[in-house]
Amino acid sequence: MKERAIGEVILDLKNISLSFGAMRVLNNISFDVRKSEIRSIIGPNGAGKSSMLNVINGVYHPQEGEISFRGEVRKQMKVHEAAGFGIARTFQNIALFKGMSTLDNIMTGRNLKMKSSMFSQAIYWGKAQKEEIEHRRKVEEIIDFLEIQAIRKTPVGRLPYGMQKRVELGRALAAEPEILLLDEPMAGMNVEEKEDMSRFVLDINDEFGTTIVLIEHDMGVVMDISDRVVVLDYGRQLADGTPDVVRNNQDVIDAYLGVSH
Helix, strand or coil, X not given: CCCCCCCCEEEEEEEEEEEECCEEEEEEEEEEEECCCEEEEECCCCCCXXXXXXXXXXXXXXXXXXXXXXXXXXXXXXXXXXXXXCXXXXXXXXXXXXXXXXXXXXXXXXXXXXXXXXXXXXXXXXXXXXXXXXXXXXXXXXHHHCCCHHHCCCEHHHCCHHHHHHHHHHHHHHCCCCEEEEECCCXXXXXXXXXXXXXXXXXXXXXXXXXXXXXXXXXXXXXXXXCEXXXXXXXXXXXXXXXXXXXXXXXXXXXXXXXXX
């Protein structure tokens, strides 16, 4: 695997704390994300990993701390702002339109790119027609990239779990994100499906230069593909660094990895 050209910090989270009533979900978490890197967040179940992604893309608003995106401080990132800034997301539980085809599901990821009015889209004429042709061309490129040509017209509800995960990745890619948030993209997959998904994550990072923030429980995957790893444990931050640094951190070994390896 060739060396990645990691750039400047584009996302900086400082002293993030999040509570739901009396329950502290995140406690004073600070880390940054650099352009074109693969940044993994790991930790046991209940560590606060998905909550951290929800803070980044504006689903949750922390009571303390601030988020800087491209150098601009935003105490509370709103969902529509995050999407407009180029932050796309996949979810731990698949969120697709099960009755729609693979192609149509991926097309929904182009919504923010559509500029013509609803009236123009309804009559499908002129600028709207040209725009949809261009969007469909982009979606077909994603379908080719993810090697899912054979299921492009298949309703996603009929697809096996691993393929549905790949379609959801395609929908996120359709937004042409600068930062792609992946919440356990390999959960529930067999070894072959994990290998395929790992390859696609690396290819997205390499070919498109997309910055990726990844939650994943498979430590083999995390250590193989990540540039840096931040470790959470029940809302606390245990470690932050390269895979080698994290792998050899005694606190991480005790709390998560279980053994030194």
